[in-house]
Amino acid sequence: MLLATIDWLLIIGFFLVSLLVGILVSKKSGKNTASFFLSGRNMPWWLLGVSMVATTFAADTPGLVAGIVRKDGVYGNWIWWSFLLTGMLTVFFYAKLWRKSNITTDLEFYELRYSGRSAAILRGFRAVYLGVFFNIVIMATVCLAAIKIGHVMFGFSEVQTLIIASLVTVTYSMLGGLRGVLITDFIQFIIAMVGSIWASIYILNLPEIGGLENLLNHPKLAQNTNFFPDFSQPEIYVPLLVIPLAVQWWSVWYPGAEPGGGGYIAQRMLAAKNEKHAVLATLFFNVAHYALRPWPWILIGLASVIMFPTLGSLQEAFPDLGASFVKDDLSYPAMLTFLPAGLLGIVVTSLIAAFMSTISTHLNWGSSYVVNDFYARFVNKNATEKQKVLVGRLSTLVMMVFAGLLSLVLEEARDAFNLLLQIGAGTGLLFILRWFWYRINPYSEIAAMAVSFLVALLFFINNKADQPLFELAGHWQLVCGVIITTIAWVLVSLLTKPSNKETLRKFEEKVFDNSQRFVYFKYKILAFFLGVIGIYSILFGTGYFIYGDLFLAGIAFSICILCTLYLIKYWNKIV
Numbered sequence: 001m002l003l004a005t006i007d008w009l010l011i012i013g014f015f016l017v018s019l020l021v022g023i024l025v026s027k028k029s030g031k032n033t034a035s036f037f038l039s040g041r042n043m044p045w046w047l048l049g050v051s052m053v054a055t056t057f058a059a060d061t062p063g064l065v066a067g068i069v070r071k072d073g074v075y076g077n078w079i080w081w082s083f084l085l086t087g088m089l090t091v092f093f094y095a096k097l098w099r100k101s102n103i104t105t106d107l108e109f110y111e112l113r114y115s116g117r118s119a120a121i122l123r124g125f126r127a128v129y130l131g132v133f134f135n136i137v138i139m140a141t142v143c144l145a146a147i148k149i150g151h152v153m154f155g156f157s158e159v160q161t162l163i164i165a166s167l168v169t170v171t172y173s174m175l176g177g178l179r180g181v182l183i184t185d186f187i188q189f190i191i192a193m194v195g196s197i198w199a200s201i202y203i204l205n206l207p208e209i210g211g212l213e214n215l216l217n218h219p220k221l222a223q224n225t226n227f228f229p230d231f232s233q234p235e236i237y238v239p240l241l242v243i244p245l246a247v248q249w250w251s252v253w254y255p256g257a258e259p260g261g262g263g264y265i266a267q268r269m270l271a272a273k274n275e276k277h278a279v280l281a282t283l284f285f286n287v288a289h290y291a292l293r294p295w296p297w298i299l300i301g302l303a304s305v306i307m308f309p310t311l312g313s314l315q316e317a318f319p320d321l322g323a324s325f326v327k328d329d330l331s332y333p334a335m336l337t338f339l340p341a342g343l344l345g346i347v348v349t350s351l352i353a354a355f356m357s358t359i360s361t362h363l364n365w366g367s368s369y370v371v372n373d374f375y376a377r378f379v380n381k382n383a384t385e386k387q388k389v390l391v392g393r394l395s396t397l398v399m400m401v402f403a404g405l406l407s408l409v410l411e412e413a414r415d416a417f418n419l420l421l422q423i424g425a426g427t428g429l430l431f432i433l434r435w436f437w438y439r440i441n442p443y444s445e446i447a448a449m450a451v452s453f454l455v456a457l458l459f460f461i462n463n464k465a466d467q468p469l470f471e472l473a474g475h476w477q478l479v480c481g482v483i484i485t486t487i488a489w490v491l492v493s494l495l496t497k498p499s500n501k502e503t504l505r506k507f508e509e510k511v512f513d514n515s516q517r518f519v520y521f522k523y524k525i526l527a528f529f530l531g532v533i534g535i536y537s538i539l540f541g542t543g544y545f546i547y548g549d550l551f552l553a554g555i556a557f558s559i560c561i562l563c564t565l566y567l568i569k570y571w572n573k574i575v
Contacts, residue, residue: 003153007345014191014349015168018356021183022175036177036364036389041270045277047182048268049284054185055264055361056256056289057192057354060145062297063329069301070328073224074543075240077294081539082244083257087286088531089250089432090261091279092524092574097435097511098261098269099278106266107131107373110442112510113434115503118442124378129449130263131369132395136403137420138255139362143407145329146355151321152333153348162404169356170363170400174393178271181360188353193293195350198343200296203303203335212299216547220305225547227540239475251482253424253431260431264365279575283531291538295546297332304331307338359403363396370395422456425478426485435511438504439493448489455481523573526566534563 003011068076103109107130110123143162150161204212216225223230229237255263265282272278308314308331315326317334336347371392376383383391427448434440459477462468472480498504541556567574 003344003348004341006342007348010342010345010349011352014353017187018168018184019171021187022171022180025177025179025183026175028179036392039177039179039182039271042273043182043268043271043277044273045280045284047186048272048277048281049288050189051182051185051357051361052256052265052268052281052285053288053293054189054192054354054357056285057189057293057357060142060329061354062196062300062351063145063148063332065294065297066301066304066332066335067328069224069298070305070331072236072240073226073229074298074302075226075229077298078241078244079248080257081290081536082249083254084286084290084535085245085249085532086257086259086428087282087290088528088535089259090265091282091286091531092527094261094435095269095279095282096275096575098266099272099275100511101270102510103270104372105270105368106262107369110445113499113503113507114442115499116442118446119499120377122442122445123373125446126449127369127373127377131366131373132399134255134423135362135366135369136399136406139359139399139403140406142355142358142362143404144325147407148321148325148330149333149348149351149355151325152318152330152337153344155320158408162407165352165355166359166400166404169359170397174396177389177392178267178364181357181364182271184360185357188350188357191346191353192350192357195347196293196296199336199339199347200299202339202343203300206303206338208307209303212546213548215299215302215306218306220309221302224302224305227543239473243475243479247479247482248421249428250432251426251428251486252421252478253427254420258431259428260435262431264361267365267368276575286531287535287538291535291542294539295542299546300332300335304335308334359400363399366399367392367395419456419460422459422478422481423453425456425481426452426483426489429486430489437493438498441493441496441498443496444489444493447492448485451488452481452485455484520573523570527570527574530563530567534560534567537563 065077068079098106101109101112103112107123107126110126111119113119114122143165146165147158147161150156150165151158154161156164203209204215209215215221229240231237250259253259253262256265258265261269261282265285268281269278272281308317311326311328314330314334315321315323318326318330321330333351336344336351339347371388375391376388380387430440430444430448434445459472459481462470537556537560541553541560544550544553544556
């Protein structure tokens, strides 16, 4: 046990606060499904935006980023930095449309946009596929991180960690619904940011590291600190930069970065007071997610290369942890063992907060699918509000159990990240175009989902085989998945009938203001580029400032200020 009494008091205090929030809002949240899953549709942008950020700050995220930095250097993060383009697309083109749709879940979109029995079948299938199976896989990766943190910090076994970490989360999620999740997310995000920043400052000043300047000049980190890969080496810059920026961002469906919005991001846009609050919430999320949050994790990842240069050194430091769990993402919790009492408690509490925030959101989001898009739509159409809330609470418990069991067979956060990317490869463009291209229909979505899954399964089996049938780098597997899946769903769209004209007319009348549908389109395109450039400028400006290059930091921040001023000038035409 590495924790002192003050550390335990901080952790227990946080657990009690989270439970108290769930209890206090349980009565209001349990009145009906609109309250339980959407908080009555009256949430302000800042609370929703913070909740989005807190949700994507999962317990596995710092380990994922630290592992990427160890393997590929800082520029390896382009694998997820590229999703900023997806985020800006959602902010300026889709956030307003989602809120205007006034639906309960993003899957309800199917019977708003498409017609016929196929639309209902697609909605029901996606409710189980995404809300249960896919959602459980995502939660299992977060539970995997909790297992590693629990062993390193507390000496707990895998089962002990899962039981303790899940019990409080499931309890307040079942009681408080989305309202409870949003309030605890706000508290959790503040703790998480304070913990990660403070921890990085302390670790950089360890005698073994010798401060930021020594870290950046250390011979083991000669290439690891660059923002961009070496452009003379295509075997590095193609998979880490070109593919993410040219292909991945628009073509791949990934939770929290869905092209056109979706999942728990859409859930929060639907819970906003109005369309402007939905847009602002999503914009704040992208700024905080990409520009403000990553640097403490990056610095700790760099420091871990000095303290634990190889996987062997990590295994030696934690001999009781199974060898299958000793991967590069273990480096983050391993570095936290150097923190003193008090600070260690805050950081461990921040990681517990990150775990609880992500898991509670996925539990509420997944149960909203189970209740609204499966149970109330197909099983019991006459279900009362109390019955639906009860089913939501029970499904929350069941999904948590299965996620914990699955986490016991996973090994590393990045493996799961790459698998999710491959499963979603090729479906992204469909989600972008389905709002505008009338030919897209339920069969298009079924084809995209089935083909992308089969291609991912083929690559997964081949990669795991002792004697693979073919050798193909991971980034080319992603490109192949995108090409095959995109061709498949486009052909199906062209060969099958679109939804009937009356359904399309009602859909357009509900979500579009036809009198201004294309008038402000050019301003939205401008806002997209300004948003992308501005947020990347904050990200790299912060990096240059940390690296001590004040000239380039000043240029980057100046660009950000100009982008912000232009956005403010045209805001009314954009939103």
